[in-house]
Amino acid sequence: MPRIARRLLARLVVSGGLAVALGTAGLLAPAFAPSSASAAEDGGADRVVVGALRFTSSAPIFIAYERGYFADEGLDVAFSFFQGAQPVAVAIASGDVDFGLTALTGGFFNLARNGALKVIGGHFHEVPDHEGSAVLASNQAYDAGLTSPEALAGHSLAITQVGSSFHYMAGRIAEAAGFPLSEISLKPMQKVGAMIGALKSGQVDSMIIVPHIAHALDKAGAAKIIGWVNAYAPYQVTTLFTSTRNVAERPALVERFVRAYQRGIADYRAVMLDQEADPAATDEMTRLIHQYVYTDRPYDKAAPSIQAGAIYVNENARLDVGDVAAQVRWFQDQGLLATDFDHTDIVDTRFVEAYNVPD
CATH class of the missing domain: 3.40.190.10 (Periplasmic binding protein-like II)
Structure with a gap:
């Protein structure tokens, strides 16, 4: 650089x-x-x-x-x-x-x-009638009850960096669901690849990601789609x-x-x-x-x-x-x-x- x-x-x-x-x-x-x-x-x-x-x-x-x-x-x-x-x-x-x-x-x-x-x-x-960013849960967290974004309080969520769009989306979801963002444990991972790896291995409970990655993870049984950002924060x-x-x-x-x-x-x-x-x-x-x-x-x-x-x-x-x-x-x-x-x-x-x- x-x-x-x-x-x-x-x-x-x-x-x-x-x-x-x-x-x-x-x-x-x-x-x-x-x-x-x-x-x-x-x-x-x-x-x-x-x-x-x-x-x-x-x-x-x-x-x-x-x-x-x-x-x-x-x-x-x-x-x-x-x-x-x-x-x-x-x-x-x-x-x-x-x-x-x-x-x-x-x-x-x-x-x-x-x-x-x-x-x-x-x-x-993000618009209501078209898929945008998806919210995913790890298989372990899903089995323990994390089946919707409203349940994110008390769970960890992978982001790239503090101040990233992932950080913002988590905040908007928390606001819409009625709990403070501080109740989500944000885990900066620096790269999307690291976020995916942490979710698949159960090191974090959740993450937000674009649809083609979300569908691939869900289809492969590596994680579960539990909601879509457009339902909480069209932006x-x-x-x-x-x-x-x-x-x-x-x-x-x-x-x-x-x-x-x-x-x-x-x-x-x-x-x-x-x-x-x-x-x-x-x-x-x-x-x-x-x-x-x-x-x-x-x-x-x-x-x-x-x-x-x-x-x-x-x-x-x-x-x-x-x-x-x-x-x-x-x-x-x-x-x-x-x-x-x-x-x-x-x-x-x-x-x-x-x-x-x-x-």
Whole structure:
């Protein structure tokens, strides 16, 4: 990781009282070290680096790239792949990456509070009528009575880091179920793989995870699905964000990027949110996504997981501003963020339709 990014990370860890332990270097390092993103010097396409995770949820970005939508906007896009959400925000703040597409976290909000980042669009949203994140119980905990999220009080739950989206979802479930979050024993594991291992072995009682992993664990008899986050906390899970410098100094480039991204979302929604409507189109899109997701598996093994991971993405990247505001307040109430800012300091609504905007 570049030196400036390490300095930003160190500041993030202590900023606003947030203790964020990102763990191993593998979590911090991108899959490859991108060149510094800048406008093309030869009059050609503008170079743009996108920080992403190799999940089906990132598919609209991959679709926009593979179908030439970024090229249509005069953008030369490269991807930098990460293993966690918070390092993407650090990379954008340091100038190594231009755009990110990951979950909102306490670390993200701390960097945004310091003036480094702006939320410019919506992406994955938990909605009542579409599978999103599942709540699972270990087999041991399930047999002992942990059969619904309402029973999580008194049990342990694996998360990646303090301040992660998993932490937030646990808090929203506890609130909806009527007990304090302190009654859940949160166990930071740094990586999703470690969370899964701890659940399967019974070291933790529960965890929250995306649907393709949840279904695979349940089907294999390794854990039990006991509920879905959308029943407790419909919310704006992931967003599109960029640096404050980009929105201030290169708004036309941001607009071009968003237009291409919106075209990718439209294609994704037309196929992956109703996969049975056109099996041939579903197969074609799944093969496109497979170039980025589960690349270590043959297509016939990867396809079911890719398709099961097709979460709901907001049409035209619409942004639920009210929910972003609610998340900021929640992290502040938990003592994980300073209280000297609100959502208006970190959201730029010029580029997509904003809805649920607070008065």
